[in-house]
Structure formats: C-alpha cells, structure tokens
Amino acid sequence: MAEIQKSEISGTPALNNVYIAEMDMWPLETQEFNRIYPFYDNLRAGRFTTTKCKKCGHIAFPPQVICPKCWSEDLEWTELPQRAKVVCLTETQAGAPLGFESPLIIAWLTFGEKSPLKHLLGRIVHCQEGEVKEGDEVKFVSFSVPAHPIEVKKDTKVCDRVYYAFEPVK
Numbered sequence: 001m002a003e004i005q006k007s008e009i010s011g012t013p014a015l016n017n018v019y020i021a022e023m024d025m026w027p028l029e030t031q032e033f034n035r036i037y038p039f040y041d042n043l044r045a046g047r048f049t050t051t052k053c054k055k056c057g058h059i060a061f062p063p064q065v066i067c068p069k070c071w072s073e074d075l076e077w078t079e080l081p082q083r084a085k086v087v088c089l090t091e092t093q094a095g096a097p098l099g100f101e102s103p104l105i106i107a108w109l110t111f112g113e114k115s116p117l118k119h120l121l122g123r124i125v126h127c128q129e130g131e132v133k134e135g136d137e138v139k140f141v142s143f144s145v146p147a148h149p150i151e152v153k154k155d156t157k158v159c160d161r162v163y164y165a166f167e168p169v170k
C-alpha cells in the first residue's frame, strides 16, 4: 500500500499534517470502537438501516445497542426508506465548518406516516445553492469520509469510513 500523507488521512488539509481527534466530526466505525458498526457496513452496501427490538418491536434511530423502550439487547437490523421530502432547510453559503464545502445544506426531512422513522435532520449533497426547495423529494446516498489512523492494541489501523446524506431526486 502506498504511504499515506497525514494531511490526506486527516480530512482537514488546512491543519498542515496535524491530526486533531477532537476536530474530527465523523464517528469511529470499526468493530473495536463501535458496537453499531453494522450500520456503517450497511451504508457501504448502499443500505440505510437501523435497529429493531426483537422483543417489543420498537424501531429506534439512530441505531442502538439496547432498546430504549424495554431495555432488551436482542436487536436486529431493519431497512429504512431511502426517499424523503424536504419540510424546511437552511443553506450555509459561506463559512461552512472545516471539512464541509459550501453550500452546506441541512434539511428537516419527513419520511411519511408509514415509515418507522418519521423525521430526520439530514444533510443534502450533490446540488447547487438554491436548487432544493421545501416539498422536494430527496434520496439516500452514502459517501466515503477520509480514512483515519486508529490505534488498535498497539497497532495502527487506517480504517476507511463512510457516512450518509441525501441528494435531490432528478
């Protein structure tokens, strides 16, 4: 494997080869650090999922390791709808936080009455300023996040990461 420059793996090139974990806004996704790691594996496979309690049937989002209704740890993974409608949104046209490009669009989304997940505050990507309007339909999309060196039992692993957002349905 080619040697990776620290600035490439940090995802924050402005910091000139300094990786500051506190400024990393993406979760650690590996099995060693995160008990909901299947959520990220599913994102990689293009699946938007969450946990469902096998005991009481409660579907929680974000995914949980314990059911917030009945405290059971017997959970399974279930699919969530991949399409939503924009209820309202904000666009940051300049001065987006480090690691984000402008426009940074955050929308309050609705998945409809039949969905176990009714609403979500989500990021909208792959569109220009002013392109998305209230009432527009958007769809789930996963994308890769700059990898991150993690110390695992005296070893350093560079783990690929993934996250999700929504994009306009065209």
Ligand SMILES: [Zn+2]
Residues within 6 Å of the ligand: 053, 054, 055, 056, 057, 058, 067, 068, 069, 070, 071, 072
């Ligand atoms: Zn439960």
